[in-house]
Amino acid sequence: MVPAAFVQLSAFPLTPNDKLDRNALPAPNNEDFASEAYEEPEGEIENLLSSIWAELLNIKRVGRNDGFFVLGGHSLLAVRMISRIRAMLSFEISLRTLFEAPTIAQLAPRLLATGAAHDESYDVLLPIKPQGSRPPLFCVHPGTGLSWCYTGLSTQLDPDQPLYGLQARGFIDNGKMASTLDEMVLDYIDQVRQVQPHGPYHLLGMVQEDEEDEDESSQQQGLIQMFFGDTDQYSPDMMNPILKRASIVGNNNGRIGRQQGPQVTSGDVVIFRATVLEAKGRTMLNADDWKAHACGAVEVYDIDYAHDYMDLPEPTAIIGRILSQKLAERHRNREKEE
Structure with a gap:
């Protein structure tokens, strides 16, 4: 929770509705960043x-x-x-x-x-922050199949909170992928139990719109944006095999996801809802839709960002703070029961 930079302001810029005008906030200068003696x-x-x-x-x-x-x-x-x-x-x-x-x-x-050792960044079980004595938080990959988007949470959660990502097969094991959602789930259960043999389990994931397969060119443009920021920094020899593999994995995830409808969980559900819509035709997630699939409580926290930008530092800090509170409550309740 330590800020990356400190910028002194005489007053916060406000919108006509007296809300913080984020676009008017000045960008930190070089000397504003917290750093060690050079x-x-x-x-x-x-x-x-x-x-x-x-x-x-x-x-x-x-x-x-x-x-x-x-x-x-x-x-x-x-x-x-x-x-x-x-x-x-x-x-x-x-x-x-x-x-x-x-x-x-x-x-x-x-x-x-x-040197050129095996890169565990593509393993099914990604140890983002394995240290800690509390029950881990397991983060299920979005459509791309990679859980790298959750890495920012490692600096936002309690120091005693382990954090793992669950990633789709297809980047390792000669590209072999799950053929059904049940096969994928059973695989992930095995991975989780290697770290935590018994529950209760804490899971985090992303909900994305159900879209048909994109053509490879469109998918790779989106992946290039994710990996490199803009296409000017990309050259085909840098990560082309990974981009092609991510496109294939993403289409496979979409296909098996459409084959099976959502089921019911006995636990509580905490939803972080992106309130900024990125394109025309998109609708905001309706929390009431989740009540039919959760026996426990359903809580909703609105995050003033678009879905594709929920892993940037500011929304990650907000989400991390709420997650820390919820996980701490569960930890205290579990200690009382024991």
Whole structure:
């Protein structure tokens, strides 16, 4: 919950309706970011990492002891940084490595040590933050099949809260994918029980509109935007195999999802509803639709962002704060019962 930057204002800019005018807030200057005392990068690897971070974070200089996430990095920027490192340095790096070694001084030797080792960023069970004694929070992938969008929660939840992602098969095991939703669910149950043999279980996921398969070109444009930010930073030799695989996995997820209707859960449901509609024809999620599928309580929290941007730092902080409260309540209740 530590802010990435501190900007002093004489007053908050307001809209005509006396609400915070987010668009009028000034962007942080270089000196506004929370950083360690500047220490110049050492060696070729550290200097290349410094230049990559400075470009992605829009900061003039990055010291070897500055933390990527402290400087304002988030999950999308982490993905782009990983792809840039792969393209420029030919090193493989996982998201977990970045969380364990968030400064340039820590990351450079890890790159040299791992080299082209297996990248666990595509494993079915993604250990975003495995440390902690509480029951883990398991995050089920969106349509793309990857759970990288949840990585920002690792800095927002209680330090004792483990966090894992569940990712679709298709990026490993020679591209083999689940053929039915039941097959996928049973696979994920096995993965969850490797970490937590017994319940209760905490699950987080994303609800997306039911759309027919997109053509490969349209899908790849969306994936390029996710991985690189804009198409100007993309070249076909950087991640084309991954983009093609993500397109195939996404279409498979949509197909098996349409084959089976939603069932009923005995637990409570907490909904984070995106209130900004991204395109004409889209409608806001109706929480009443969930009441027929949940025996427990259904709570709704409106997030003033579009669905595709719910993993940016500000909505992630809001969601993380609420999740922390809910998980803490469950933890206290469980301790009382024991």
